[in-house]
Structure formats: C-alpha cells, structure tokens
Amino acid sequence: xxxxxxxxxxxxxxxxxxxxxxxxxxxxxxxxxxxxxxxxxxxxxxxxxxxxxxxxxxxxxxxxxxxxxxxxxxxxxxxxxxxxxxxxxxxxxxxxxxxxxxxxxxxxxxxxxxxxxxxxxxxxxxxxxxxxxxxxxxxxxxxxxxxxxxxxxxxxxxxxxxxxxxxxxxxxxxxxxxxxxxxxxxxxxxxxxxxxxxxxxxxxxxxxxxxxxxxxxxxxxxxxxxxxxxxxxxxxxxxxxxxxxxxxxxxxxxxxxxxxxxxxxxxxxxxxxxxxxxxxxxxxxxxxxxxxxxxxxxxxxx
Numbered sequence: 001x002x003x004x005x006x007x008x009x010x011x012x013x014x015x016x017x018x019x020x021x022x023x024x025x026x027x028x029x030x031x032x033x034x035x036x037x038x039x040x041x042x043x044x045x046x047x048x049x050x051x052x053x054x055x056x057x058x059x060x061x062x063x064x065x066x067x068x069x070x071x072x073x074x075x076x077x078x079x080x081x082x083x084x085x086x087x088x089x090x091x092x093x094x095x096x097x098x099x100x101x102x103x104x105x106x107x108x109x110x111x112x113x114x115x116x117x118x119x120x121x122x123x124x125x126x127x128x129x130x131x132x133x134x135x136x137x138x139x140x141x142x143x144x145x146x147x148x149x150x151x152x153x154x155x156x157x158x159x160x161x162x163x164x165x166x167x168x169x170x171x172x173x174x175x176x177x178x179x180x181x182x183x184x185x186x187x188x189x190x191x192x193x194x195x196x197x198x199x200x201x202x203x204x205x206x207x208x209x210x211x212x213x214x215x216x217x218x219x220x221x222x223x224x225x226x227x228x229x230x231x232x233x234x235x236x237x238x239x240x241x242x243x244x245x246x247x248x249x250x251x252x253x254x255x256x257x258x259x260x261x262x263x264x265x266x267x268x269x270x271x272x273x274x275x276x277x278x279x280x281x282x283x284x285x286x287x288x289x290x291x292x293x294x295x296x297x298x299x300x301x302x
Contacts, residue, residue, distance in 0.1 A: 031151075071125060106182040167295050167296075172288065209241040237272040
C-alpha cells in the first residue's frame, strides 16, 4: 500500500511551505499523499484543540492508509491518551496501516502497543525530515531510503557502530522505546506497556534539549522502577541539543552513561542512529528482533 496520510496529533505546523515541500518529496518517493483536513489547524502551540486532534487521529484510523505519518512532534498526545479508541487504531494496523513518527508520537506508539499489542514504526516525520529546505541540508538520504524500504516491506535490519567490548553479543526480544521523556511520563499509567509485554526487551531511547543529568535521572527512574532490570539491553540514540553548564566540569553524555552502567546489569549500546537528528533509521516498535554485535558493528534484524 503506497497511500500515505499526514496528520497532526501534537504541535502546530509552523510553515505551510515546509509541509508542501514534504508532500512533494514523499510523492517523489512513490507515495500517494493525502494531507488530513485538520493538519494545519492551530490553537496556541497545538494543532487545534484536543477534540480536533482526537478526531483527526480517529479519522485517519478509519481511513486506514498504508502509512499514517505525524507531521511533527512537540506536545499534544498526552491529553488525548484516555480518550483514544485504541481498538480502532489497532484495526487500522490489521488493515495494513503503519503508524510512523517519533518524539511526542512515542506516547501514542507505546500506548497502542500497551492496549492492543499492535506494532508501529519509530521513524521520520514530515517535519523536519521531509520538509527541510535544501539550504538547510534537505532530506537525509539514509533516512529517506531506510523509511522507503521499511514501508515497502524490504527492510530487514539496520546497523550501527557501537562501543567496544560487546563483541559476540547476541540477544533476542521485543524492540520498544522511543523518546525518553515521553516514555517516563507514561510510567504508572495504564498507557505504559505491562511487564509481561516488555520483559526480555531491547529498549531504545532518544531525547533532545535534555541535559545529561536529566537523562541520568530518567534512566535511573526506569532502573529504580524495575523496568531496566527486565531488559536484555539498552540502545541509546541521539541525546543532543542540550546546553552545557559551568557546573558540569567534565560531566557529559559519555560520563553520564558510565554512571548509569554502574546501576544496571545490562549492556548499554550507544550509536543508534535515531532521534532528533537528520540521519535516522526506521525501527519496528513492538516487533521481536535479534541484536548481534561483531567487533563494534551492531545489527538489529527482524
């Protein structure tokens, strides 16, 4: 199915020209693109009020396009979680819909998996991934190719270079995760995947504009709540965009992860090309995968 619908469940689209550019680029990739009627709605920072965004989400689910891609992230899905018709979204998946996005979209993806067991794709969004002007770098080739292959059913694995010392690692389990802030915001709610679903999993994370001490605090929250103890590995994507403080005195992402490793007994792999960066892979959230490491080359296959 090459039909692709763009909809806005979270933040408002800032520039209509960027959305039009994303549409043209996705069409050039072979998709028949439809923009939801409310995709450019705006109320303060949101893509319309809660009712407008909820209706758009249910409307897309009812239409069940081949791909349902969020225009952008930001914030806006959390207020909708209690009202979303999860079986309706799952039925769309059964009819072939692949829900795609990251950032704030993590809330929908994890809740959909928690309530129904339906998988989705952690991947690019219309903005900025496909709407980035050429003078700002345009569309990343790896991002576009990986997404296209995933949506055509051709993608079977993604690889990346990780830290030394894990040669020979071979693990299997459900791949899940996404934006760390959104993941932690679901803890203790009915929208967080239950222990039986995530046990033995491969948890991947990313975030942006979060100082390493905040990332450490969130990871320790996952450790102290018992989540990390049930995982086979932690895969770390991009954690950029933060502002150093004079108080850091050498405290950076790398040192923060070493501190985290002292609290957990599972492998912590860095280098996953995913997050708020131009180059990102597409990952099947909720699918069972195999993680294999040879030297410093890591491969996630399904």
